[in-house]
Amino acid sequence: MTEIRWHSRAGQGAVSGAKGLGDVVATTGKEVQAFALYGSAKRGAALRAYNRISDEQIFDHAKFMRPDYVLVIDPALAMTDDITMNDKETTKYIITSHLSKDEVIESIPALQDKKERVYVVDCVQISLDTIKRSMPNSPMLGAFCKISGMFELDYFLENMKRVLAKFPQKIIDANMEAITRAYNEVK
Amino acid sequence: MQDLKLKAAEKRGVHQLGGDNLVGWDEVTQGIVLTSFEGDATDVAHKKAEERSYSDFNSYTATVASWRVMKPVFNIDVCIDCQNCWVWCPDSSILSRDKQMLGIDYDHCKGCEVCVEVCPTNPKSLLMFSEYEDLGDALASWPEKKKKEKK
Amino acid sequence: MAVEFEVNEREVWDGNYAASQAMRQADVDVMAAYPITPSTPIVENYGAYVANGYVDGEFVMVESEHAAMSACIGASAAGGRVATATSSQGFALMVETLYQASGMRLPIVLNVVNRALASPLNVRGDHADMYLGRDSGWIQFGAFNAQEAYDLALCAFKVAENHAVRLPVMIHQDGFITSHTAQNVYPLSNEDAIKFVGEIVPVDDMLDFSRPVTYGAQTEEDWHFEHKAKQHKALMDSMSIIDDVFAEFKKVSGREYKRVESYDMEDAEVCVIGLGTTVESARVAAKEMRKEGVKAGVVAIRCFRPFPYEEVREALRNCKSIAVTDRSSPGGAMGAFYNEVAAAMMTSQSRPLVTNYIYGLGGRDISIENLKTIFREQKANADAGYITTDIQQFTNLRGPKLGFCKTERN
Numbered sequence: 001m002t003e004i005r006w007h008s009r010a011g012q013g014a015v016s017g018a019k020g021l022g023d024v025v026a027t028t029g030k031e032v033q034a035f036a037l038y039g040s041a042k043r044g045a046a047l048r049a050y051n052r053i054s055d056e057q058i059f060d061h062a063k064f065m066r067p068d069y070v071l072v073i074d075p076a077l078a079m080t081d082d083i084t085m086n087d088k089e090t091t092k093y094i095i096t097s098h099l100s101k102d103e104v105i106e107s108i109p110a111l112q113d114k115k116e117r118v119y120v121v122d123c124v125q126i127s128l129d130t131i132k133r134s135m136p137n138s139p140m141l142g143a144f145c146k147i148s149g150m151f152e153l154d155y156f157l158e159n160m161k162r163v164l165a166k167f168p169q170k171i172i173d174a175n176m177e178a179i180t181r182a183y184n185e186v187k
Numbered sequence: 188m189q190d191l192k193l194k195a196a197e198k199r200g201v202h203q204l205g206g207d208n209l210v211g212w213d214e215v216t217q218g219i220v221l222t223s224f225e226g227d228a229t230d231v232a233h234k235k236a237e238e239r240s241y242s243d244f245n246s247y248t249a250t251v252a253s254w255r256v257m258k259p260v261f262n263i264d265v266c267i268d269c270q271n272c273w274v275w276c277p278d279s280s281i282l283s284r285d286k287q288m289l290g291i292d293y294d295h296c297k298g299c300e301v302c303v304e305v306c307p308t309n310p311k312s313l314l315m316f317s318e319y320e321d322l323g324d325a326l327a328s329w330p331e332k333k334k335k336e337k338k
Numbered sequence: 339m340a341v342e343f344e345v346n347e348r349e350v351w352d353g354n355y356a357a358s359q360a361m362r363q364a365d366v367d368v369m370a371a372y373p374i375t376p377s378t379p380i381v382e383n384y385g386a387y388v389a390n391g392y393v394d395g396e397f398v399m400v401e402s403e404h405a406a407m408s409a410c411i412g413a414s415a416a417g418g419r420v421a422t423a424t425s426s427q428g429f430a431l432m433v434e435t436l437y438q439a440s441g442m443r444l445p446i447v448l449n450v451v452n453r454a455l456a457s458p459l460n461v462r463g464d465h466a467d468m469y470l471g472r473d474s475g476w477i478q479f480g481a482f483n484a485q486e487a488y489d490l491a492l493c494a495f496k497v498a499e500n501h502a503v504r505l506p507v508m509i510h511q512d513g514f515i516t517s518h519t520a521q522n523v524y525p526l527s528n529e530d531a532i533k534f535v536g537e538i539v540p541v542d543d544m545l546d547f548s549r550p551v552t553y554g555a556q557t558e559e560d561w562h563f564e565h566k567a568k569q570h571k572a573l574m575d576s577m578s579i580i581d582d583v584f585a586e587f588k589k590v591s592g593r594e595y596k597r598v599e600s601y602d603m604e605d606a607e608v609c610v611i612g613l614g615t616t617v618e619s620a621r622v623a624a625k626e627m628r629k630e631g632v633k634a635g636v637v638a639i640r641c642f643r644p645f646p647y648e649e650v651r652e653a654l655r656n657c658k659s660i661a662v663t664d665r666s667s668p669g670g671a672m673g674a675f676y677n678e679v680a681a682a683m684m685t686s687q688s689r690p691l692v693t694n695y696i697y698g699l700g701g702r703d704i705s706i707e708n709l710k711t712i713f714r715e716q717k718a719n720a721d722a723g724y725i726t727t728d729i730q731q732f733t734n735l736r737g738p739k740l741g742f743c744k745t746e747r748n
Contacts, residue, residue, distance in 0.1 A: 018520075019352075019520045022350045022521075023350045023520075026348060026349075026350045026522050027348075031521070031522050032350060032520070032522060033519055033521050034352075034519065034520040034521075035352075035514070035515070035520070036518065057522075058521065059618035059619065059621050059622050060619055060622050061483075061512075061515050061516075061615035061616070061619045062619055062703055062704060062705040064705040064707075209560060210564075212563075212564040212565070212567035212568045212571070213568065215561065215564045215565050215568055217443050217504060217541070217542075217568070218441065218442045218444070218504070218542070218553070218569075219441065219442065219553075219554070219555045219557060219561075220442070220443075220542040220551050220552070220553060220555075221551060221555050222549060222550070222551055222552075223552060224549070224550060227548045228547070228548055228550055229547065229548040231550070244552070
């Protein structure tokens with residue numbers, strides 16, 4: 001079982017990101033879960049979304065998890081939220097930030113002993129460049145794709161096109177570009 | 188004099204809403220759904236009440252007549268067929284056909300006197316009499332037209 | 339004629355989306371609704387399917403949940419296939435009309451996305467609303483995940499509209515935990531789904547002008563008792579028809595449902611019996627307990643009403659200590675589910691130990707560790723031969739340990 005926790009603010013698309021990821025993963029024949037802790041949250045409120053990925057049907061419905069990946073798509077939450085909560089010795093962190101990797105690690109005390117498991121990518125800037133608004137979920141999926149090694153980039157892009165099929169071609173293309181850039185830029 | 192044929196339909200007034208046959212739980216209707224008519228009731232709206240095959244569940248087949256102590260009596264000689272009583276009667280007990288007033292349905296009339304109250308003729312075409320009063324005697328004692336009082 | 343909506347063999351749907359797809363595939367004629375969190379997307383999606391021509395139906399927007407069910411009652415009495423969805427406060431407002439629907443024997447299908455009842459206000463999942471409906475005369479199915487919310491919704495129409503049943507059916511799913519959790523769902527094709535559900539054949543429909551009927555008649559003490567008895571008998575008798583529908587569903591889907599589900603119970607010494615998503619989490623915990631050498635199993639109630647007393651007794655026959663989990667504030671008693679299981683086991687030969695856990699109110703998490711603690715306590719009871727804890731305990735609650743009632747011992 002692979003478990004993923006997203007740290008985001010309502011409106012940044014973590015829930016859609018988690019569901020989109022689940023959708024793509026399911027095409028590989030795996031079983032997925034995508035859920036979030038929200039409800040009456042207003043736009044901008046901190047929230048967490050979750051993915052579980054397994055070869056077998058997933059029966060665990062608890063919100064509690066010890067994540068294999070922590071995806072932070074809001075730069076400020078990396079500093080203020082407890083992103084290392086319930087982590088493991090192997091948990092990998094992908095954090096969106098305009099700061100360099102060293103600067104990010106330096107500013108978050110909880111990451112000091114996990115430096116080699118921290119990856120940084122500026123999802124906000126990438127989405128501003130490509131999608132023309134702050135929509136850091138798509139680029140984060142590209143970064144996750146690279147760090148997890150779960151899929152080939154091309155396979156992922158093909159399947160994301162299907163997930164996004166209801167959107168205009170322009171938006172699909174922008175998302176593809178965002179995913180590709182983050183895949184290549186994550187460090 | 189009213190048309191007595193209209194009130195003497197066979198099933199009229201004999202049933203008390205199923206009270207004559209208290210069946211067990213296994214025989215009651217599903218979901219307390221009650222049918223209003225026996226058999227096919229297509230176009231029943233176009234039939235006269237006495238021609239309809241009302242079911243035992245329909246309140247048309249139950250009578251409240253003995254509850255009444257005073258009854259309205261109808262005088263066809265004075266009536267102008269204005270239908271006021273038909274409109275106002277709360278128990279649909281005014282018998283009227285083709286806008287012609289025919290009489291009172293004594294199986295369902297409760298003797299409320301509304302018909303008498305709303306009757307505009309002079310003298311009134313409907314008046315209250317004792318339940319025991321013979322219809323012929325009642326009509327024989329009908330009052331004369333009231334003259335306007337001089338001011 | 340409706341426009342074909344494409345569904346894939348494998349989808350990633352949350353419980354709400356899955357339920358709304360079942361409503362579309364079942365060709366629901368009328369849905370009257372007043373949307374409420376967390377069930378909103380079910381009626382919202384159906385409304386969109388109507389607007390976009392994917393289903394030949396009618397979406398009726400009303401002013402309250404009371405009116406929603408009232409309109410459903412009218413549409414169902416008129417002979418249509420009728421469904422809606424609600425949660426929590428909306429369900430509470432609907433309660434008065436729920437009794438009307440079942441009393442009139444109307445085959446309405448209600449998707450209930452379980453949510454806590456205020457006060458305090460809470461949008462998350464517990465079973466307070468489900469329990470509120472337990473005496474309403476409806477059949478109540480429990481889904482433990484999105485797939486089941488879909489499957490059971492299709493089965494619900496077939497059970498409700500069966501002429502030997504003619505009772506309304508609720509399908510319960512846990513708010514957010516099922517309703518907003520996307521999981522793999524393997525839907526039937528549109529064609530197979532409607533073929534399975536079939537056409538509704540109305541009974542006593544008000545639009546049959548050759549046979550006008552009265553719905554909602556008054557009955558006093560000389561009739562009321564007989565009518566309620568007949569209704570209860572129909573509800574009890576629906577068990578075998580539910581079994582038949584589940585068997586038929588297995589033929590088209592390959593998925594098997596039972597009114598009482600048992601997992602790892604063949605040799606189980608201790609078990610958790612539960613409702614909703616907790617059942618699946620408990621299965622994970624039971625597997626882990628078995629690695630620790632505890633013969634642990636899980637029993638689940640798929641059909642909460644009519645309550646499967648005999649099947650529960652059968653499933654728990656060889657168990658020594660049983661934890662009954664209630665996800666509803668018990669309001670001055672043992673949990674309602676506990677009382678039912680305890681009553682069933684009271685008349686068994688084995689008379690196992692039966693304990694009550696109150697958990698997860700207002701969406702409070704129940705983790706695998708929490709469930710393992712419950713299993714360990716059952717193991718201690720089984721070894722001791724008596725209930726070593728309070729009979730009723732609160733699980734995963736902050737503050738001093740809270741429990742009530744001790745077992746009577748000489």
